[in-house]
Amino acid sequence: MATKSDIMLYTEGTPNGLKISIALEELGLSYQVREIALFQNEQKEPWFLEINPNGRIPAITDKDESGQEIKVFESGAILQYLVARYDKDHVISYPYGTKEHWEVTSWLMWQMGGVGPMQGQANHFARFAPEKNPYSLGRYVHETRRLYRVMEGHLAKSPSGYLVGDRVTIADIAIWPWVTAYKYSGLSSIDEFPNVVQWMYKLLERPGFERGRHVPKPHIYLDMNRLSEEELNEKAKYGVQWIQDAMKRDAAA
Missing domain, CATH: 1.20.1050.10 (Glutathione S-transferase Yfyf (Class Pi); Chain A, domain 2)
Structure with missing residues (x-):
């Protein structure tokens, strides 16, 4: 049975996003998932920028003991947060300072x-x-x-x-x-x-x-x-124009 948490994971199926879902599963935590539509630029919408000002996935929200919302972005920071708060038995970590x-x-x-x-x-x-x-x-x-x-x-x-x-x-x-x-x-x-x-x-x-x-x-x-x-390049075609458009938007911002 999963351990209850208030974690919402904002993610997509990229290597950085997968780090967090794997860690959550390894820790046996319950969590909710909000898939971010990257190719519709949902990660640049104001509501998401309130969670991650950098406009990238992954990010999480959680609640502290008093019910206040916690926001964490950058996959490495999220991994460190998860073990600091939830890995008391050091399932995927070691005691601090060792x-x-x-x-x-x-x-x-x-x-x-x-x-x-x-x-x-x-x-x-x-x-x-x-x-x-x-x-x-x-x-x-x-x-x-x-x-x-x-x-x-x-x-x-x-x-x-x-x-x-x-x-x-x-x-x-x-x-x-x-x-x-x-x-x-x-x-x-x-x-x-x-x-x-x-x-x-x-x-x-x-x-x-x-x-x-x-x-x-x-x-x-x-x-x-x-x-x-050839097959890999064909699968990547969907992203070529999107990336070029994103580069132009970022340069003009």
């Missing part, structure tokens, strides 16, 4: 400052740029591959197969949705990183990951890894 806690924090920041931005840019230049720019694509794909190599070396030394210690943590949760989207982001394969591949499928065996990856709709990225480049 060496494991700081290792988890380090890997979380590694994802937020490295894998997410680099792979996100690789995705943009692989699928959504109006013109192919080999230098830009190569820059971000190679940096993403370097980051995967860092993770590969670390996991090779992990007895548990997790990033930190003997359990899954918010570090694993933050990185996993990005790794599942490797091919859509321009990496043709990750077979050169066998420990990363093993880690990815080990986590998929967890019920929390299986449930959380399908919020707010079925997870697409693992299946997309089996598609050809």
Whole structure:
């Protein structure tokens, strides 16, 4: 039985959004979901900007002990909020101040400052740029591959197969949705990183990951890894003009 909470998750089925639904499922929390219509620019509407002034997903609202509304945005901050408030038994975390806690924090920041931005840019230049720019694509794909190599070396030394210690943590949760989207982001394969591949499928065996990856709709990225480049580019066509329009709006704001 899920533990009651007042959490409302504002999300879409992107890697950053999936981090939060997976964490919520791993913690066994009840929560509500509000799918944000990104391609209708719902994330830019005034009501949503009151929750996240940056106009991005994911975001959550919750209530404190006195009933006051709490608003948290940025996926890393949300993950830290969830464990600080709801993970008293350290199901997906370690006690604050322990060496494991700081290792988890380090890997979380590694994802937020490295894998997410680099792979996100690789995705943009692989699928959504109006013109192919080999230098830009190569820059971000190679940096993403370097980051995967860092993770590969670390996991090779992990007895548990997790990033930190003997359990899954918010570090694993933050990185996993990005790794599942490797091919859509321009990496043709990750077979050169066998420990990363093993880690990815080990986590998929967890019920929390299986449930959380399908919020707010079925997870697409693992299946997309089996598609050809032509098929992937065809699927991405829907977003090319939307991204160009969004760039123009942001520049004019």
